[in-house]
Amino acid sequence: MILFLMAIAAFGIIKLRNLFAVVMLSGIFSLLAASLYVHLTAVDVAFTEASVGAGISTLLMLATLAITGEYEKKHTTNNLFPLLIVVVTGAALIYGTLDMPLYGAANAPANLHLIPRFIEQSGTEIGIPNIVTSVLASYRGYDTLGETVVIFTAAIGVLVLLGRGRNRWRPGISADAPSKDEENEV
Amino acid sequence: MQLPVEIPGLLNYWIVIVLMMVGFFVVISHGNLVKKIVGLNVFQVSVFVLYITMSKIDGGAAPILDDAIKNYSNPLPHVLILTAIVVGVATTALGLALIVRIRDAYGTIEDDEITNQERDDA
Amino acid sequence: MNNHSILRVVSKFMIPFILLFALYVQFHGDFGPGGGFQAGVIFAAAFILYGLIYGIENARKVLPATATRLLLAAGVLLYVGTGLFGIFMGGNFLDYNVLAATAVGGQHLGILLVEFGVGTTVAATMVTIFFVFAGQDF
Numbered sequence: 393m394i395l396f397l398m399a400i401a402a403f404g405i406i407k408l409r410n411l412f413a414v415v416m417l418s419g420i421f422s423l424l425a426a427s428l429y430v431h432l433t434a435v436d437v438a439f440t441e442a443s444v445g446a447g448i449s450t451l452l453m454l455a456t457l458a459i460t461g462e463y464e465k466k467h468t469t470n471n472l473f474p475l476l477i478v479v480v481t482g483a484a485l486i487y488g489t490l491d492m493p494l495y496g497a498a499n500a501p502a503n504l505h506l507i508p509r510f511i512e513q514s515g516t517e518i519g520i521p522n523i524v525t526s527v528l529a530s531y532r533g534y535d536t537l538g539e540t541v542v543i544f545t546a547a548i549g550v551l552v553l554l555g556r557g558r559n560r561w562r563p564g565i566s567a568d569a570p571s572k573d574e575e576n577e578v
Numbered sequence: 579m580q581l582p583v584e585i586p587g588l589l590n591y592w593i594v595i596v597l598m599m600v601g602f603f604v605v606i607s608h609g610n611l612v613k614k615i616v617g618l619n620v621f622q623v624s625v626f627v628l629y630i631t632m633s634k635i636d637g638g639a640a641p642i643l644d645d646a647i648k649n650y651s652n653p654l655p656h657v658l659i660l661t662a663i664v665v666g667v668a669t670t671a672l673g674l675a676l677i678v679r680i681r682d683a684y685g686t687i688e689d690d691e692i693t694n695q696e697r698d699d700a
Numbered sequence: 701m702n703n704h705s706i707l708r709v710v711s712k713f714m715i716p717f718i719l720l721f722a723l724y725v726q727f728h729g730d731f732g733p734g735g736g737f738q739a740g741v742i743f744a745a746a747f748i749l750y751g752l753i754y755g756i757e758n759a760r761k762v763l764p765a766t767a768t769r770l771l772l773a774a775g776v777l778l779y780v781g782t783g784l785f786g787i788f789m790g791g792n793f794l795d796y797n798v799l800a801a802t803a804v805g806g807q808h809l810g811i812l813l814v815e816f817g818v819g820t821t822v823a824a825t826m827v828t829i830f831f832v833f834a835g836q837d838f
Contacts, residue, residue: 395593395627402600402620411612418616425623433640433651434630435733439725440663443741445623448826449667451748455833456612456674460681464610465688474607482599489591496636503635503652511650515643519804520730520811523641523653524660528735529811529818532657533794536814537779539661540821544776546668547825551769553675554832642732664737664822671829678833 398424409464411457419450436524590631597624609689611677615670622666629655704753711753718746726819730808736815740822748830756834768824768831775821782813 401421408414422445429438493500510527518526528536601624604617633655641653677687684692722743729735751759783794791798796810 395590395597398597398627399593399600402597405613405616405620406600406604411610414613414616418619421620422623425627428627429630432630432634433638434633434656434659435640435642436735436738437626437630437656437659437663439733439738440660440741441623441626443738443745444663444667445619447745448741448748448830449619449670452667452671452674452829452833453612453616455830456677459678459833460612460687464608464613465691471607474603477606478599478603481602482595485595485598486592489588489595492588492591493632494588495590495631496634498635498638498649500632502632502655507652507654510653511641511643517803518807518811520808521643522730522732522735523643523650524656524733525729525735525811525815526807527653527657528660529814530796530807533783533814535657536661536818537783537794539665540776540779540818542665543668543825544772544821546665546672547772547828549672550675550829550832553672553679640733660735660737664741668825668829671833674833675829 395428398428410462411464412454412462414464415450415453415457418453419446422446422449436522591628594624594628594631597627611680611687611689612674614689615673615677618673619666619670626659626662629659707753711749715746715750718742718749722746722823726815727812729815730811736818737822739815740819740824741826743819743823744826744830747827751831751834756831760831763827765831768828771820771824772828775817775819775824778817778820779814782810782817786810 398421401417401424404417405414405421408417422441426438426442426446429435429441493502497503510523510531514523514526514531515521518530520526598621601617601619601621604620605614608614608617633652635649635651638649638651639647641650641656680692681687684695686692686695722739722745725734725742726736726739729739747759747763750762782796782799786795786798787793789798794810794814796807797803799806799809
């Protein structure tokens, strides 16, 4: 049911040309996804999606829209070729799902290896009840370290692109401007 | 093929694939860069939903240990997607920052207008 | 946003609770849903709310650019430092068993430190990204 609502939101995103409405719809899309995760018992993920996907990323897109303008120009390009690509890709993916284990199957291959060990042993090995936290921080500590470094790098990238003193390299803005800009650091 | 029997079990995956393709369509057919980012986000969220759907086990509880519960959902996809969401928003921010810089340089965020300007400059 | 007195009062009232909730999510992540990633985002949301209502310049007085940049690096360093400390204590990289007297105690300590590092970096990242975006004035 929630998936159908998500589908409606997604088709709205295709149709609407007002970018403000599009961004709002993508926020709603994220929020629907979060409630779907609760239904699928992934509470940690739902928490993250609600705060990050529906909150921060909508906010960032709105901040961008404030700078770049709200309306999408009507585009004249042909939609048939992209549509064809999408239909062919989708058909191939649906063909791929025919071999997949059914929804909720306990004996799916993904659930048989390593997972029973996590569920049975993490209580005694790590001693904390939330399996997601113990896998995240301990069993897959390297992975999480990598993710943290990726976030760190993204912040550095945004700072390099938009941070202070940027006007020096910016085309179209004269070279004597930066002295003023460097003072009000953001 | 016993296809009609499988439909309820696979329906979730199929809707997720439709959602993915909607995101993909927005990315390849729209010229506005912000809309491309939104499409990419839709694509990304549907991939997350696919993973979480696979982790669900019938009758399984949320993976927080309790003596009364025997059956848990698969925690590993939860971990992967949890970190992927946060990394996703960080990379989205990077993409939006690039869009702001592109608008500074070209005065527009429409794909074809940027291409035209490039051609005129050359 | 200077004239919206309701927004100003309500947000001033709510920000301490948002910060408190972020800390709860951070340190209760071992027992219920939550952890460093979520806590960092909620913590950042408090500062973002302050920046939205009272203006970026005032928010920057509360949390200067140098501070967010230092915290950004400090989180990653805390994570790596916990891993390296495991090596000095005679274990492997990111091996928490050796951090305390008992293996389970070590795991507790390690997870706490690592999640705190993650939370710091995520909060600093989100605050930095938002302030940099919102500080664009053209």
